Amino acid sequence: EVHLVESGGGLVHPGGSLRLSCAASGFTFSNYWMSWVRQPPGQGLEWVANINPDGSVKYYVDSVKGRFTISRDNARSSLFLQMTSLRAEDTAVYFCVRDQSGVGTDSWGQGTLAIVAS
Amino acid sequence: DIVMTQLPLSSPVTLGQPASISCRSSQSLVHSDGNTYLSWLQQRPGQPPRLLIYKISNRFSGVPDRFSGSGTGTDFTLKISRVEAEDVGIYYCMQSTQFPLYGFGQGTKLEIK
Numbered sequence: 001e002v003h004l005v006e007s008g009g010g011l012v013h014p015g016g017s018l019r020l021s022c023a024a025s026g027f028t029f030s031n032y033w034m035s036w037v038r039q040p041p042g043q044g045l046e047w048v049a050n051i052n053p054d055g056s057v058k059y060y061v062d063s064v065k066g067r068f069t070i071s072r073d074n075a076r077s078s079l080f081l082q083m084t085s086l087r088a089e090d091t092a093v094y095f096c097v098r099d100q101s102g103v104g105t106d107s108w109g110q111g112t113l114a115i116v117a118s
Numbered sequence: 119d120i121v122m123t124q125l126p127l128s129s130p131v132t133l134g135q136p137a138s139i140s141c142r143s144s145q146s147l148v149h150s151d152g153n154t155y156l157s158w159l160q161q162r163p164g165q166p167p168r169l170l171i172y173k174i175s176n177r178f179s180g181v182p183d184r185f186s187g188s189g190t191g192t193d194f195t196l197k198i199s200r201v202e203a204e205d206v207g208i209y210y211c212m213q214s215t216q217f218p219l220y221g222f223g224q225g226t227k228l229e230i231k
Contacts, residue, residue: 033218045159104169105212111166
C-alpha cells in the first residue's frame with residue numbers, strides 16, 4: 001500500500017524558512033514524478049512544484065519561483081520542499097502527492113500545516 | 119495557463135438523489151497524444167483529496183460505480199447516481215494535460231439537504 005507521510009510544518013515568521021519532508025513507502029519511489037500541492041485554510045487546492053524521477057527536472061508555480069526548492073533523495077524514498085522568504089500567503093496545508101503516468105495524482109499524504117505569521 | 123471553472127460552488131442534495139457537478143476549462147484539454155487529462159478528486163471533511171476519476175471517465179481503484187465522469191474538450195461533468203452520506207465533501211476537477219503543470223477548479227461543496 002502506498003504511504004506518504006509529511007513532516008516539518010510549523011509556525012514561522014514572515015521572511016523565515018521551513019523545510020518540509022515526505023517519507024514514501026509501499027512503492028518504488030525512484031520511478032515516479034512527485035509533487036507538492038498546498039491548500040490555504042478553508043480554500044482550494046494549488047499545485048506548488050513537482051520533480052521528475054531522477055531529480056533532474058523541476059517545475060514551480062510562479063508565486064514560489066526563486067523562494068521554494070523541491071528535491072528528493074531516492075535512496076531514502078524522501079521528497080523535500082525547502083521554503084524561504086516565507087509570506088503570510090504561503091500559510092497552508094502542504095500535501096505530498098504521487099504522480100502516476102496516465103492517471104494523475106493517485107496518492108496523497110495527510111499533509112503538514114505551515115503557518116507564516118508574526 | 120488553463121483556467122478551470124466549476125459550477126455550482128455549492129450543491130445541496132437529498133440522500134438517494136442524483137448530483138451533478140460541471141467543470142469547464144479555458145482551452146481544450148485534449149493532449150497531443152489524443153488523451154484528455156481531466157480528473158476528479160474528492161475531499162471529505164478533514165481528509166486529504168482522493169482521486170475518483172481520471173481521463174474524463176475512468177474510475178480509480180476502489181471508487182464506487184455510482185460515480186461517473188463524462189465530457190469532451192472543454193466541458194466535463196461528474197455525476198453521482200444516488201448520493202450517500204459518505205459523499206459529503208468538496209469535489210475538485212483537475213487538468214494534467216499541461217503536465218508537469220497542474221490546474222485545479224475552485225471546488226464544489228456537496229452537502230446533504
